[in-house]
Amino acid sequence: MSEARKEIMGRIREALKTPSPKPHLKGESSKVAGKAWLPEVGDTDAETMALLSDNLAKLKASFHPVENLDQAIALVKDLAQKKNWKNIAYHKNELVTPVALAIAGNAWAVDEAFSKDKLEAADVGLTSCVSIVAQFGAILVSSETSGGRGLSILPPVHVVIAKADQVVPDLAACFAQINVQFGGKMPSMLSFITGPSRTGDIERILVLGAHGPKELYLILVR
Amino acid sequence: MLNSKSIFIKESTLTSADGDQRQFIRTALGGYYKNRDIYQARYRNWELARDAASLAKWSAVNNLAEVLEKFVAKFESNGGKVHWARDAAEARKIILDLVAKANATAVIKSKCMTTEEIHLNDALEKAGFGVVESDLGEFIQQLRGEAPYHFVFPCMHLKREAISELFTKHLGTAPTDSPEELTMIARKHLRKLYITADVGITGANFLVADTGQISITENEGNARLTAAMPRVHIALSGIEKVINTIDDLTVLLPMLATAGAGQPMTCYNTLYAGPKKPGELDGPEEFHLVLLDNARTQILADPEQRDSLHCIRCGACLNVCPIFKNIGGHAYGTTYQGPIGSVITPHLRGLKDWNHLSGASSLCGACTDACPVRIDLHHHLLQNRRNAVKVVPNLFDRVFHGTFNFVIQRPALFSLGGKVFRKTFGLLKHLPLPYLGTWLKSRDLPAIPPKSFREAWKDSKNV
Structure with missing residues (x-):
């Protein structure tokens, strides 16, 4: 154990010999089931979905619920044509691959070794996700199952394809699910994406696409 | 040489007399107030949420030894390497050594106030390593050679004209009065740097003990890129950032965003557990975390003000503070401005030279009301005033109050x-x-x- 570690831990133990009282609390949040003091989650599936849709709209993310994978493919094809997406980077996945391969142009999978410059030049990053949190409109991606760290952040457009049953009501449900899915072995990165990249650093005026994607699409297959 | 108090008095006198600038800051904060109120109202009970956030931090800080040990063991089992720094100099040395060992020619940084606290950029530059701030506000401040004005909104004091001129001067770009175009100039300039940098340096908002992850909150995506592209990732964090469980983030992540920036959640909230794992497609080969004390254990030893270690650096207390709004961020002369800065700076840098900050308060309590983790800020300012009397005896005060006490x-x-x-x-x-x-x-x-x-x-x- 390093000298510094020993000394700092010693200082901490010494300092904590004098206890400090509990903070002045207004109530007992732990006694309220389901953390029902956080923002709404919706009582029914329909309400949760409406909430998700509303949250994504406020975040200026583009939300497209579709009936099946064919509709998803048609939608992305249409978008690619309108937006002139030519260079599409994706990762191999049962939902993502068929969509990527259907787009005319150059779609390439990041699953084989790629250069950072190649990814930087892509028009679109096409990924799956771990789950979607309705309470905040947050999309969770992982380095293990969503194409690594760069794919969802470096290209200027991020398109996420997911299934409707990946929607969870709140963060607590999301974390519980992660624990089950990954067990004790967390991916090296888990990232909640809540709308397209943004900044307010200049005069507190909102600008989208600061460093990450300027556009974010969520295509939800029922 | 001028001492910190006389500089403070001089600076605050100048800035508080600048009506235009004060109005500009008020206008800039106007949008924040509006959005904060909207998203705060979406909580079914904001006060209970504050209780939960406060308790989450309280239980970690008051069991810091155990929680920190647990975090470190888990973090290392995830493949990360932990380094301990007793003070700023030790932290700088650790990071310089890591950067040198990585044979780095370029270093990219995301926003991290703890690196400001230890003056890391100066040290890196003196050692010959080019370092570039990637957060837009920090990038602007770095070009200006100026400290952040506000620890969440680093360049909120600048008008777009000033930023346009700065970019023209340093980057040779055409003048523009559009915040969007200015943002795109920075975006374009920094993109290649993420790819060429050998080392990425970030901070950490939370250290999650039960999973061994570090959590980073941001809006721009620059921290994501800083931790994705370079070969080596170094994170610097105060020891007080540790929390017990990942479940604590269910309340801390949204409250940090709502209290700090008037958002439901910030754009990116990312949890890192180790470097690139086998089977993953990209990511750094090495992941280092530097844990910094730098007088935090001194605050810990003061049970009365221990709760100031609960701070999640959201900046809500600055945004509502009448003093901050009138004197601005630079007058403080500290790394952390506003009420929380006035509370902790005397611990970090000495009460003798920094107790005047506790006097710069109307004791209105707006900061305490705004704090999402219920730090008793304005009472701590009073306690600092009381404690300062013992360190810096004031003859006039003593005679005046003694006489008054006798006469009354x-x-x-x-x-x-x-x-x-x-x-x-x-x-x-x-x-x-x-x-x-x-x-x-x-x-x-x-x-x-x-x-x-x-x-x-x-x-x-x-x-």
Whole structure:
């Protein structure tokens, strides 16, 4: 154990010999089931979905619920044509691959070794996700199952394809699910994406696409 | 050499007299107030959420030894390497050594106030390593060679014209008055740097003990890129950032965003567990975390103010503070501005030289009301004032209060003293007395009434 570690831990133990009282609390949040003091989650599936849709709209993310994978493919094809997406980077996945391969142009999978410059030049990053949190409109991606760290952040457009049953009501449900899915072995990165990249650093005026994607699409297959 | 107090007085006098700038800051904060209120109202019970957030931090800070040990063991089992730094110099040395070992030619940084606290950029530059700030506000401040104005909104004091001029001067871009175009200039400039940098340096908002992850909150995506592209990722964090469980983030992540920036959640909230794992497609080969004490254990040893270690650096207390809004961020001369800065800076840099910050408060309590983790900020400012008397005895205060205390307990003397005071007040005003002279420089006092309240009361009974 390093000298510094020993000394700092010693200082901490010494300092904590004098206890400090509990903070002045207004109530007992732990006694309220389901953390029902956080923002709404919706009582029914329909309400949760409406909430998700509303949250994504406020975040200026583009939300497209579709009936099946064919509709998803048609939608992305249409978008690619309108937006002139030519260079599409994706990762191999049962939902993502068929969509990527259907787009005319150059779609390439990041699953084989790629250069950072190649990814930087892509028009679109096409990924799956771990789950979607309705309470905040947050999309969770992982380095293990969503194409690594760069794919969802470096290209200027991020398109996420997911299934409707990946929607969870709140963060607590999301974390519980992660624990089950990954067990004790967390991916090296888990990232909640809540709308397209943004900044307010200049005069507190909102600008989208600061460093990450300027556009974010969520295509939800029922 | 000017001391920190006289610099503070000089700077705050200048900035508070600049009406245009004050109005500009108010306008900039206007949008924040509006959005904060909207998203705060979406909580089914904001006060209970504050309780939960406060308790989550309280239980971690008050069991810091165990929680930190647990975090470190888990973090290392995830493949990360932990380094311990007792103070700023030790932290700088650790990071410089890591950067040198990585044979780095370029270093990219995301926003991290703890690196400001240890003056890391200076040290890196002196050692010959080019370092570039990637957060837009920090990038602008780095080009200006100026410290952040606000620890969440680093360049909120600047008008777009000033930023446009700065970019023209340093980057050779055409002038523009559009915040969007200015943002795109920075975006374009920094993109290649993420790819060419060998080392990425970030901070950490939370250290999650039960999973061994570090959590980073941001909006721009620059921290994501900083931790994705370079070969080596170094994170710097204070030891107090540790929390017990990942479940604590269910309340801390949204509250940090709502209290700090008026958002439901910030754009990116990312959890890192180790470097690139086998089977993953990209990511750094090495992941280092530097845990910094730098007087945090001293705050921990003060049970009265221990809760100031609960701070999640959201900046809500600055945004509502009448002092901050009038004197601005630079007048403080500290890494952490506003109420929380005035509370902790005396611990970090010494009460003797920094107790004047505790005097720069109206004690209105707006900061305490705004704090999402219920830090008793304005009372801590009072405690600092009390503690300062022991460190820096003030003869005038002692004589004045001693005399007052003696007189107020003796009605006859009080009555006589009042008479003398009313008669001689006109003269007193012109004497170079401490406090009164400064006060009267920009203010008038009302005329003193000819009779005391007791005399007036007696007269009214006689009518």
